[in-house]
Amino acid sequence: MITKINVYFCRVNSLAEENYLKAMFSLSNDKGEVNVNDLSKRLEIKMPTVTSMMKRLATKKLVHYESYKPLKLTDKGKKEAALIIRKHRLTEMFLVEKMGFGWEQVHEIAEQIEHIQSPELFAKMDELLGFPKLDPHGSPIPDKNGTMVWVAYNKLSECKAGDTVKLSAVINTSAEFLKFLNSRELSLGLKVKIKSVEPFDNTMVVSYGKRLSETLSHTVCERLLVEKV
Amino acid sequence: MITKINVYFCRVNSLAEENYLKAMFSLSNDKGEVNVNDLSKRLEIKMPTVTSMMKRLATKKLVHYESYKPLKLTDKGKKEAALIIRKHRLTEMFLVEKMGFGWEQVHEIAEQIEHIQSPELFAKMDELLGFPKLDPHGSPIPDKNGTMVWVAYNKLSECKAGDTVKLSAVINTSAEFLKFLNSRELSLGLKVKIKSVEPFDNTMVVSYGKRLSETLSHTVCERLLVEKV
């Protein structure tokens, strides 16, 4: 006799749990610590609720919890969080690059789709996007194992005349800023040569692609992250 | 003073409620009636739970509920259900046609994505798919208002020699059957002419596209729905 075992939908962590993990991940300071209060504010959930959830996540070995001490994700917790962020960022990229959404439209949708349980779906997005390492904000996309590769970027504004750099990421993306980048044909991966820096206002004159002399304001250069080449 | 009103996420019906509505819709008989028992079995949820949910859906005017009488969706309930089915079918089609999934892989994923709250996402899928009226099973896709257009189909097996018909839908799709159709270049929308019907076993000889003489078994003809042209 065969016993039927239903494994339709094996959700390891609930939707609520996933949201706590993700928020903790993004709020962690350099020591990996988070305050109950900050978490409470971020999630718009009252502190006692947060405390009780932390106790639960601790029994699941996702969080180190000790009364009155700062919260910390365990390695397991970090990995789970990174995998959710992976799904979020892949979704955002997919919506923008493959479905024609505007960048400002996709966050809300990705907030929901990041909870979908289907490794195949996200593997397919990854494939169709060409296995990107960074999303259009320049934030790293964790890999299938939840590993996030952080590259040490420099701001373009910190480079000096004569440097040749690769455009790798963008800080504090706004729809307007992305439109500006588009209008100047500035895209991630682009090689840019710094021709001169105006000492008065830190404006840079750069060349790239077919554009041999473009001027970028300091405000713009502060928001562009580059790798030296 | 401005009062902040958060309307981040206005989920009208919970995930559980949506699943009840969808199940009721698909179990409804010609009178639009469903039994508590059948619903309970379909959802794998015990009858008392179903009863109590029905009372809740009744207060939300989604279900007509009277003790010991068959359940019925209200018009409002039917509409909500149809909209979920719309999302499910658009998702399945999108996964197959735009992302390269196999038909057998997409149901599970669509079961989750159908609950995503984002009219924009599904409008975009609809657009990218060219506003399809039928999914690859030949099931109708409800429109944005939850209206489902049912076309009166005939089985191919019920047609006679000399008829020319348009292939419009498929009954009881299995991965194997769809593979078979692919291998013979039989696709929805295709015009097929019936050359002869073998009276012994009801096998049909048909021509279509570049194939001037293909033989289709009765089993296959029983599963192909057509419109006369």
Added chain:
DNA sequence: TATTTTTGTTAGTCTAATCTAACTTAATAT
């Protein structure tokens, strides 16, 4: 028609996830 079976309901329990009120510990400021 009377009995049995199936279907549906009621009552009460449980867990997840939220809340408020009251209390405790830690941090800040006088």
Added chain:
DNA sequence: ATATTAAGTTAGATTAGACTAACAAAAATA
């Protein structure tokens, strides 16, 4: 150093959504 404020916890209530056990109504059958 003490008083005040901020941060964190405990206790207890609430709602959604599930369950089991027991009962009631309707349908099927003898």
